[in-house]
Amino acid sequence: MRTPEPPDRDDHEDPPPRLLRPKRTTRPPNNYAQEQEKCTEQRETRSQQSKRTQDKTVAQRDAVASDDSTESEDLNTAKLVKELVELRREIRQRDDLHREEIQKAQEELQKVKEEFGATLAEVRHELQTLTDRPLTLQSHSEACSQNSHDEILR
Incomplete structure (x- = not known):
């Protein structure tokens, strides 16, 4: 089966009218660089002229004010x-x-240091006296009771 071919355009429709456009004109780029230089010179001279007029008006205002x-x-x-x-x-x-x-604050800190040093010295002294003390009767009796206990067990 073949698909039917569409009817020709010429048979049914009129084509749209063509738009007429002017032909493009082109110039050769021979003087392009020279034209650019001229344009930049013209811009510079305009800007210099406007700066001069602005400077004059500012100077006049400054003189008055x-x-x-x-x-x-x-x-x-x-x-x-x-x-x-x-x-x-x-x-x-x-x-x-x-x-x-x-x-x-420094004076208070110094006082606290001195107090701490004094209490530390007292604690060291008490510790020294406790370690230097000979065995008391209680500690001696504990040692004896341990010995007697060992003897009883034997």
Whole structure:
């Protein structure tokens, strides 16, 4: 079984109209580098001109505003200097307090060390006296009872 072939287009439909486009024109790239150089030069000259005009306007504004700004700058710097002096004073006070606290803590630590050393010496002395003490009667009687117990068992 063969599939039927589709009918020809020419029989049923009219083809869509063709769009007419203009032909493309191309230029040879002979002067391309020269054209690029010209464009960059033109851009640079424009930017230099605009910078010059901006610099002139800024200079004029600065000249007008310089009289007022120097007075306000002097006031601002005076305020800043005062604040700096106050901050330095506060920092010195805090440093002094911190030094005092450290000194107190060191003194307390030294006292604790001395007390600990004294109690350690006492404990060592007591331990020494306990080890140097001769056998007491109780310990002697324990030793004797052990001997007598051994004898009874024999």
